[in-house]
Amino acid sequence: MLEAFVFLTILLGFFGIIFKKNLIMKIISMDVMSTGVIAYYVVVAAREGVFTPILAGDPKGAYADPVPQAVILTAIVIGFSIQALMLVGVMKLAQDNPTLETNEIERSNTP
Amino acid sequence: MTTLTLIWVTFPFLAGFIIYLFPRLDRSLALTGAVASAAFAAQLFTLRSPLTLRLLDHFGVNLLLDSLTGFFVLTNALVTAAVIIYCWRSSRTTFFYAQTLILHGSVNAALACADFISLYVALEVLSIAAFLLIAYPRSDRVIWVGLRYLFVSNVAMLFYLVGAVLVYKAHHSFDFIGLREAPPEALALIFMGLLVKGGIFVSGLWLPLTHSESESPVSALMSGAVVKAGVLPLARCALLLEEVDPIIRVFGVGTALFGVFYAVFEKDTKRMLAFHTVSQLGFILAAPEVGGFYALTHGLVKSALFLIAGVLPSRNFKELQNQPIHTPIWIALAIASFSISGFPLLSGFGAKVLTMKNLLPWQVVGMNLAALGTAISFAKFIFLPHKNLGKAEAAQTLHNSPLKVGFWTAMGLLVGGLFVANLIYYDAYSLENVVKPLATIAIGWLLYWFIFGRIAIKLPRMFEQFEHLIGVMSLSLILLFWMALA
Numbered sequence: 001m002l003e004a005f006v007f008l009t010i011l012l013g014f015f016g017i018i019f020k021k022n023l024i025m026k027i028i029s030m031d032v033m034s035t036g037v038i039a040y041y042v043v044v045a046a047r048e049g050v051f052t053p054i055l056a057g058d059p060k061g062a063y064a065d066p067v068p069q070a071v072i073l074t075a076i077v078i079g080f081s082i083q084a085l086m087l088v089g090v091m092k093l094a095q096d097n098p099t100l101e102t103n104e105i106e107r108s109n110t111p
Numbered sequence: 112m113t114t115l116t117l118i119w120v121t122f123p124f125l126a127g128f129i130i131y132l133f134p135r136l137d138r139s140l141a142l143t144g145a146v147a148s149a150a151f152a153a154q155l156f157t158l159r160s161p162l163t164l165r166l167l168d169h170f171g172v173n174l175l176l177d178s179l180t181g182f183f184v185l186t187n188a189l190v191t192a193a194v195i196i197y198c199w200r201s202s203r204t205t206f207f208y209a210q211t212l213i214l215h216g217s218v219n220a221a222l223a224c225a226d227f228i229s230l231y232v233a234l235e236v237l238s239i240a241a242f243l244l245i246a247y248p249r250s251d252r253v254i255w256v257g258l259r260y261l262f263v264s265n266v267a268m269l270f271y272l273v274g275a276v277l278v279y280k281a282h283h284s285f286d287f288i289g290l291r292e293a294p295p296e297a298l299a300l301i302f303m304g305l306l307v308k309g310g311i312f313v314s315g316l317w318l319p320l321t322h323s324e325s326e327s328p329v330s331a332l333m334s335g336a337v338v339k340a341g342v343l344p345l346a347r348c349a350l351l352l353e354e355v356d357p358i359i360r361v362f363g364v365g366t367a368l369f370g371v372f373y374a375v376f377e378k379d380t381k382r383m384l385a386f387h388t389v390s391q392l393g394f395i396l397a398a399p400e401v402g403g404f405y406a407l408t409h410g411l412v413k414s415a416l417f418l419i420a421g422v423l424p425s426r427n428f429k430e431l432q433n434q435p436i437h438t439p440i441w442i443a444l445a446i447a448s449f450s451i452s453g454f455p456l457l458s459g460f461g462a463k464v465l466t467m468k469n470l471l472p473w474q475v476v477g478m479n480l481a482a483l484g485t486a487i488s489f490a491k492f493i494f495l496p497h498k499n500l501g502k503a504e505a506a507q508t509l510h511n512s513p514l515k516v517g518f519w520t521a522m523g524l525l526v527g528g529l530f531v532a533n534l535i536y537y538d539a540y541s542l543e544n545v546v547k548p549l550a551t552i553a554i555g556w557l558l559y560w561f562i563f564g565r566i567a568i569k570l571p572r573m574f575e576q577f578e579h580l581i582g583v584m585s586l587s588l589i590l591l592f593w594m595a596l597a
Contacts, residue, residue: 010273017266018581023258030266037272044276067170068276071228071285075272078235082265085239089246089258096251106577109255110320 002043009036023093023100027086034079041072112154113164116176119151120223123216130209137208141195144212148188148219155181163225170284175225175347182403183222183343186410189528190335191215193521194328197418200517207247214240214337221340226285227275227301230344231268234308237340238264241333245325256324263317263580264308270588271304287344287351295595298355302345303588309341311396312366314587315389316575319373322388323381327421330381334388335414339406342392346399358594359396364477367393371484376568378428380420380492387488388413390481391451397478398469407532408462412451415525416492419444422518431495441497443522448489450529452555453482453548455540458532460548464539479551486555487563494559 013033020026049062090100097105123144130137155162161177195211217240221233238261245257275285277297282289290298303314310318318338322330349359370390377383391409395402419440425431436444450457453464463482470478573579 010269014266014581014585017262018578026262030262030269033266033269037269040273041276044280047280068279072272074228074232078232079265082235082239082261085242086258086261089254089261092249092254093251093258102577105255109252110572110575111324 003040006036006040006043009033009039012036021101021103023090023102023105024087026102027083027090031079031083034075038072038076038079041068041075045069112158112162115151115154116162116164116174116223119147120174120216120220122147123212123219127209127213127216130205130212134205137205138195138199141208141212141215142192144215145188145192145195148184148215149192152181152185152188155184170279172224172229173226173286174223174229176223179346179350179400179403180222180343182407183339184219186339186407187215187218187222187336189407189524190332190410190414193414193418193524194332196524197331197514197517197521198328200514203247207244210240210243210247211332214244214332218336218340222343225287225347227271227278227287228285231272231275234264234340235268237337238268241337244329244332245321247329248326252324256321259577259580260317260321262577266581267304267307267314267584270300270584274298274300274302274304287348290348290355291352295592298595299588299591302348302358302591303584305341305345306362306587306591307341307584308338309345309392310338310389311342311345311392312362312369312389312587313574313583315366315370315392316583317580318389319382319385320575322385322417323379327381327417330385330421331414331417334385334417335410338388338392339395339410342395342402342406346396346402349396349399356399358591359399360471360474361594363393363395363397363399364474364481365393366390367397367481368477368484369393371481371488373570374488375484375563376570377488378567378569380423380426380428380431381417383428383488383491384413384416384420387451387485390485393481394463394466394478397474398466401465401469404458404532404535405462405466408450408458408529411525411528411532412447412459415443415447415522415529416451418518418521418525419447428491428495433496435496435498435500438497438499441495443526444495445493446526446529448492452486452489452552454552455545455548456530456533458529458535461533461536461539463548464544465536482548482551483555483558486552487559490556490559490564493556494564 010033013029013036016029016032017026020029045065045068049064051061051063053063053066093105094100126140126144130140155176156178161175164174166172217233217237221230221237224230224233242257242261246254274297278289278293279285281293306314322334345359349356367390370386370393374383374386374390377386395405423431423436424434450459453460
């Protein structure tokens with residue numbers, strides 16, 4: 001169930017990238033998609049248990065897998081920096097294309 | 112060797128940041144990074160057995176280096192060195208050299224790693240550095256082209272990440288080997304990401320615009336070295352897992368034909384070169400075990416050609432036909448074109464023979480057709496009119512003299528590399544092997560003279576639009592999934 005919702009988020013983000021006309025909206029859709037991917041890593045990590053894996057005394061329950069969470073942290077940082085970079089590019093483009101419609105930008109910038 | 116490898120991976124990044132502290136040393140430091148990589152690649156060729164490094168635990172970083180990596184690293188080093196030398200006297204700022212070095216380092220890292228997460232990190236750093244280099248002139252057009260590149264590659268990498276976690280679920284590590292136990296959807300997702308990054312088959316349609324609209328040194332870097340960061344992992348997977356090998360070979364033939372089909376009809380020099388890059392990546396993948404040598408040859412030729420295309424008076428073949436180019440430039444252009452068409456005495460010949468020898472029977476027809484297409488497309492360059500321009504005119508074409516020294520040094524490095532690399536595989540020189548490429552070139556030129564040089568077909572560029580690029584990803588995902596199931 002949880003997995004289905006996660007995949008739905010990824011798909012919604014993907015369709016947003018295709019169908020939204022505005023460049024900012026496309027970037028936000030990409031963020032939605034990456035949120036879905038991050039959530040999937042968390043779901044995978046919590047497959048066998050949800051307890052923090054700190055070994056001290058008797059375990060109170062099944063531990064969560066720390067590896068996917070650690071790995072996705074890198075991806076979060078990378079995703080966020082790419083988004084920041086893209087938004088700077090969009091700011092620059094917005095000076096000449098105030099509506100930020102992708103079709104318009106594409107038409108005026110392809111040879 | 113372990114310590115050396117770690118130093119080699121970190122050095123470009125370290126130096127890339129140090130450059131900002133010592134802006135005066137920018138060019139020298141950047142060149143040092145490239146030379147160090149070349150020296151390390153030479154070390155790799157002396158290795159008896161592949162070097163595997165496992166840092167941390169079984170889910171940690173995994174590096175795999177052998178002579179195949181050596182070829183790719185050498186390509187990256189030579190192309191970066193040539194580009195830095197070319198730009199030496201130009202007015203580019205420290206920022207440009209720092210990004211070049213970081214790009215160089217991230218390509219190195221992507222070539223060395225053998226697990227999906229390190230590869231992901233390397234490829235993302237690579238996209239950021241490449242974006243900054245593409246957008247360096249800060250005009251609206253390059254910013255849009257760069258944004259489009261970053262967008263497409265980031266979306267592809269998101270799919271890739273989902274695939275990577277599926278591998279982890281099945282194998283409890285991110286190693287390439289884990290793909291064997293993973294479900295078919297993992298393979299489809301991961302390969303889709305790598306196909307887009309490497310610019311292969313229909314997923315590579317972002318590449319022509321990006322490579323042709325960047326400045327020529329950046330195009331040279333992108334076409335010569337950067338795309339190979341996506342290609343080597345694919346070849347590596349094919350070598351590690353025999354069940355993946357047929358899929359990679361199918362894509363090799365497909366992309367070789369696809370790229371060359373566009374290249375034959377293209378009327379713009381840089382776009383033709385970019386489409387031709389797509390086709391050459393197919394040659395690397397068609398025979399993954401010997402792809403390294405082909406990658407080296409292609410990297411040298413393509414970066415030389417992009418640098419030359421940057422100093423030609425026009426980008427349109429029609430205009431170039433009415434405007435003779437300076438003879439020395441034409442000679443460099445012709446040598447590079449001959450090499451890539453597979454003419455003996457240049458390394459393109461050995462690379463083509465070696466690849467053709469390692470093909471499976473069903474691939475032969477397709478790859479020969481692609482080789483023919485290459486000969487046709489490069490006839491466009493070889494038959495350009497040329498004459499010895501007077502001093503004043505020559506100065507105008509190679510716009511200003513400070514760049515001239517850098518241009519010819521870079522050409523010396525790249526074109527000289529073609530002659531030297533020719534010696535790597537000297538077994539290729541048998542009568543049969545020599546006659547076949549010559550016949551291919553002859554037929555290609557005839558076809559060019561009588562058919563392709565005369566017709567003007569403009570292929571639609573609709574599929575290069577941004578939304579189509581994203582949409583095609585979902586289609587290639589489905590295609591890959593069925594291929595993985597089959």
